[in-house]
Every structure is written in structure tokens, then in C-alpha cells.
Amino acid sequence: MTAVPSPIPPRGPATPPTPDAAPLLSVRGLTKTFPVRQGLLDRWRGQPRAAVQALTDVQLDVRRGETLGIVGESGCGKSTLARTLVRLMPADRGSVTYAGTDVLALQGPALRRYHRQVQMIFQDPYSSLNPRMTVGQVLREALTVHRLRPPHEIPARVTELLNLVGLPPEAAGRLPHEFSGGQRQRVGIARALALEPECLIADELVSALDVSVQAQVVNLLLELQTRLQLTVLFVAHDLRLVQHLSHRVAVMYLGRVVEIADTETLFSAPSHPYTQGLLAAAPGLDPTRRRAQPAIVGELPSPLRVPSGCAFRTRCPHAFARCETERPELRARTDGQQVACHLDTPPLPEETRTARP
Ligand SMILES: Nc1ncnc2c1ncn2[C@@H]1O[C@H](COP(=O)(O)OP(=O)(O)O)[C@@H](O)[C@H]1O
Ligand SMILES: [Mg+2]
Secondary structure: OOOOOOOOOOOOOOOOOOOOOOOOEEEEEEEEEEEOOOOHHHHHOOOOOOEEEEEEEEEEEEOOOOEEEEEOOOOOOHHHHHHHHOOOOOOOEEEEEEOOEEHHHOOHHHHHHHHHHEEEEOOOHHHHOOOOOOHHHHHHHHHHHOOOOOHHHHHHHHHHHHHHOOOOHHHHHOOHHHOOHHHHHHHHHHHHHHOOOOEEEEEOOOOOOOHHHHHHHHHHHHHHHHHHOOEEEEEOOOHHHHHHHOOEEEEEEOOEEEEEEEHHHHHHOOOOHHHHHHHHHOOOOOOOOOOOOOOOOOOOOOOOOOOOOOOOHHHOOOOOHHHHHOOOOOEEEEOOEEEOOHHHOOOOOHHHHHHOO
16 A cells, blocks of 8 residues: 555744743643542452553643644543643642743632633534534633723624634624534634633644544644744644644653654654654655654553553563663753653663663
């Protein structure tokens, strides 16, 4: 089977606006587990309580004005990360810093301000839109509640917001069910933009849409990001869309970030064996960029039993003794690339390696 050429071009050279400036959003050691309900028998036997390890020591910087893609197989913790960042879900430990403030400690008015600055946009805006409110009412409410415009300016601002997302002014009079999936996604984006956010977090924004509509919504996001200088976290499992939209990409595996790199570098010279396997398995990537790597073998381990050391070692073609005992830290490999893999760090002397259990 020949690879289908990608109709969606990759984003140009990866030059996020201010590569050296302090990051807008900075995540360190972020960890989140979900305890699993224990059966009576297990409790009676004194079995330790099991927990899903959804995020483990996640480390990530998002630069102001960039689009950072987050990819990884289903269940690797992408949505948990997004929800934790917008405080929809508490973390077990770790820190999130936004423009210098400690996000996990925010309360009251400061938390409300954060909720306005960082907007999450969802896969299915239908579930979060009141079916009885017209789009105009939804937008007017957002503008009024947050006192973003004096009353006499609100109608013009509603039209402006609709225009920004490519909807006609008449859309204001319609109810959510009168729109197609792609249009509803535009309404969701308009509602988020009404609050004049600095940062958008899009979790599988277009995954439920037809491919042709996906491209339109993604292009809208691209245009808005550039025009409004938004910082965007684009969470998706479709590598082509991520490549098209992102300045940089973070790859997650079983709750950990295993590689972060400029989009260009990640797709042309992936460093982590998991990234290499993910790209090899992706349909429709530019065939000249695809490497002669085998796709990933074996099953994704259960997040209840994350392998010791490097979580990917059970599926890694290059795993050696050290990978079983020592977790690789995320380290800078080159300027634009951070990797968590022992293959990229100086190996331990042979004696130490074999002496380990
Ligand atoms: N509310 C929850 N309760 C229990 N387990 C959860 C919950 N949310 C997510 N998980 C588990 O956490 C892991 C990560 O899930 P998620 O963040 O949704 O991954 P992704 O978005 O990458 O598919 C999965 O094993 C999932 O089953
Ligand atoms: Mg998800």
C-alpha cells in the first residue's frame, strides 16, 4: 500500500515568537493518580489499593504565542493533563506556573481571572451549550457576566466574534442544534474568544468531525492563533493535524512526557523510540519523512501497572538492563529537543550496568 500524500502541509519553520523568553505556562513534576475502587475480597486480603497512574512527573514549558501539540496513544494522560492545567481536576503533586503565578494555589478572584485567561475548548461543544439559548444569547451572556463590554457595545461585539470564527451575523439568532458539527465547533471557539483569553487548550477539538471539516476548523485555529497571538495547547492523536498546527510537539507515553521538540525536528529526526514508532505507524504522513522504523509492537501496558524504569521498555526494540531499573529523565539533547531515553544519555560503565539486578 502506498502512503497517501498529506493534503495538509506542515507548519512552516518552527520559529515560535520568543524562544528565549520565560515560558507562559510551566509544568513541573505534575502527578495525578486515580484510585481504583477495591473489591471486598481484595480489601479483606489486605491487597494494597490499586491506582491508575494518569500523570507521572510531567515536565513541560509552553512559550507565549506558540502552539504546542500534545500527542500520544489513547489513555496516555493527555486529557488529564489538559483538565489539570485548567483546574477542572486537582493534581496529586507538582506545580503549574502561569505567567509567574502558582496556578494550583489560585482561589477566588485570581482563579476566576485565570479561568478567563486560559480557556479550554472541547470536542463536543453541544454538550456544554444550553440547547434553548441562541448563539447570540450565549455570547451576550459571556460578555455581560464578565463585564467585558458596556451594554451598548455588546451587539457589535457579538457580530465581531461571529465574524472572527467565520459565521454570518444571522447565526446569532440560531439555536445550537441548527448548526452542523463544524459550525458548532466555531460557536464553541467564539464563546471562548468572547472572554479574550491569552491561552486556548483544545482537547481533541476536531476528532469527532469529518476530515474535510477538520481541516477547516484547524485552519481557523491556525489563523486565530497568529492574528490574536494566542498561546495554544493542541491535544490530539492525529499527527498530521498536530504537524500542521504546532510550532513544537510534546509526546506522551503512559502519563509521562518522553520527548519535546520543534515540529520540524520531531517529524524529521524523532529521537525517542516511542516517537519513532508512533510516526512509523501514522497514516498519511509525508512519506519522505517516514523512517524505516518498525511500528510499535505489543500492547500498551495497563496504567495500573506501569513498568519500572522506563515505562516504554516493554515495547522498545533497544531496551537494555538500565531501562528496567532507572527512569530516564527528560533532558535537553539539542537546542530544540528534550528526550527521556537512556540511549541519549551516557551509558553507565559496563560493570555498574551488569551489577544491577
Ligand atoms: N476520572 C477518571 N477516573 C479514573 N480513571 C481515569 C479518569 N480519567 C482518566 N482516567 C484514566 O487515566 C488514564 C489517562 O486518561 P486520559 O487522560 O483520558 O488519556 P488520553 O486523553 O490521553 O486518552 C487512562 O488510563 C484513563 O482510564
Ligand atoms: Mg483524551
